[in-house]
Amino acid sequence: MSANINATLSALAEPKRLQIVELLREGPLTVGEIAEKLELLQPQTSKHLGVLNKAGLVEVKAQANMRIYKLCQQPFKDLDGWLTSFEHVWEERFDRLDEYLQKLQGKD
Amino acid sequence: MSANINATLSALAEPKRLQIVELLREGPLTVGEIAEKLELLQPQTSKHLGVLNKAGLVEVKAQANMRIYKLCQQPFKDLDGWLTSFEHVWEERFDRLDEYLQKLQGKD
DNA sequence: TAGGAATATTCTTGTAAAGGAATATTTAGA
């Protein structure tokens, strides 16, 4: 499974879904609990959870007539790995603006 | 400055903008270079860069009649920090599904 | 100062997606 950073970012970009994900850091919750804590209507809660599920960010476990949602770890690890690829950018010698300017000058 | 994770995620969620950001890991580039390397039209390139700039992900430096864009580091660090808040979730003892199920059983 | 190169902006249009409301589905229990 290659890391689909795009899918992960798209799913997280929606404010309410971000809230849901942040809430689920505390632990698994049912749809009803999520809706109550975030003051969302049940249908939109289910829909957002569906999107998160499709993106692979959460998984479901049926329990009686309830569904318990919890976070998956892989996409977050993938996202963290992706961010790691930026680390060298922050090192001073990689802020190549001056170098770049000189290159531009040289073109004249 | 509080970390606006939402804004960062929204800006990165667009596939072409993600490409632009990934390209800028290599170093600063002008609009024309970005458009050429990613095979984008100049106007949309400028527009995407405008969004990234507004979200604080890139900064611009004018040079002659060109604009050199480079990545900002703060939002990426903030995003990384945000991801750190998930670390405890991955520890086994925090995967509280069983614990949660028992709590549910106890309600009966 | 006229022209061309690089970039930004505006306007329009098409589309994806979020919200609201209503309804369907599933499950436990009387």
Next chain:
DNA sequence: TCTAAATATTCCTTTACAAGAATATTCCTA
């Protein structure tokens, strides 16, 4: 088997936004 609770799904409407095309702006140079 009927009902109620929990959740999912469908339909409709509205809105945000990306693409495309055309135009405006800025700056250098001849």
